[in-house]
Amino acid sequence: MKWPGTIIDISMEISENMMVYKNREENKPRIQVTRDFTTGEAYETTVTLGMHTGTHLDMPLHMLPDGETLDDLRLEQVITPCQVVDLTEAAGGITQQDLEKKDIQPGKFILLKTRNSFQEIFDLDFVYLERSGAVYLKDMGVTGVGIDSLGIERDQPDRMTHKTLLGNGILILEGLRLADVAQGDYLLVAVPLKIKGAEASPVRALLLEP
Numbered sequence: 001m002k003w004p005g006t007i008i009d010i011s012m013e014i015s016e017n018m019m020v021y022k023n024r025e026e027n028k029p030r031i032q033v034t035r036d037f038t039t040g041e042a043y044e045t046t047v048t049l050g051m052h053t054g055t056h057l058d059m060p061l062h063m064l065p066d067g068e069t070l071d072d073l074r075l076e077q078v079i080t081p082c083q084v085v086d087l088t089e090a091a092g093g094i095t096q097q098d099l100e101k102k103d104i105q106p107g108k109f110i111l112l113k114t115r116n117s118f119q120e121i122f123d124l125d126f127v128y129l130e131r132s133g134a135v136y137l138k139d140m141g142v143t144g145v146g147i148d149s150l151g152i153e154r155d156q157p158d159r160m161t162h163k164t165l166l167g168n169g170i171l172i173l174e175g176l177r178l179a180d181v182a183q184g185d186y187l188l189v190a191v192p193l194k195i196k197g198a199e200a201s202p203v204r205a206l207l208l209e210p
Contacts, residue, residue: 006209008186010111010176012054014202020053021150023122029053051200052150057192058172061199063162070198075191077171080143082109082188082207084181090114093130093154099137106141109171109188117148117179128154134164146173146190146205176205 012018020027029049036043057078060067085102087094094112104110114127126149137145145165152172153161165172173190187208192201
């Protein structure tokens with residue numbers, strides 16, 4: 001059955017020249033053709049990439065020694081109602097004060113749209129979620145938080161944004177592309193690869209609009 005509404009792809013494209021965190025060469029994926037039609041009857045490719053490449057899901061083990069892994073993920077956590085919140089006016093860290101101006105809905109996966117979505121190269125001064133913003137979202141009872149940067153925090157030594165969310169069962173999506181997405185309510189589909197024991201995984205993230 002065809003989906004009766006609009007499907008919006010909010011994922012980064014994976015390529016060897018894609019944007020990666022802090023422009024680190026070791027973070028770039030490697031794509032190698034291992035067989036083509038000059039050597040056989042099939043075309044095959046090997047991809048080497050980190051679990052935190054492009055648009056990806058963070059599980060609690062990413063920051064918590066005894067945290068849950070992808071084995072513990074329930075699909076309803078990543079196929080779920082979500083709310084896109086427009087914070088394109090924000091600079092630096094998104095704080096509680098920034099979020100209080102928005103109609104954050106408890107029980108939803110919140111996606112933070114910022115100026116990051118309009119940048120095609122990695123900006124060391126990317127917009128991130130400050131600790132007070134993470135605490136506010138936790139207290140509001142959200143189920144997950146996504147952001148359009150490759151990291152939800154920026155050089156915070158205690159990693160408290162990650163720990164505040166993941167330590168309370170709130171999943172994190174990073175590397176979203178939301179430039180063409182209007183603020184509002186959608187159905188999020190962001191299913192990771194089924195990799196045993198992993199702390200994260202790339203995802204193909206979609207928004208379904210009625």
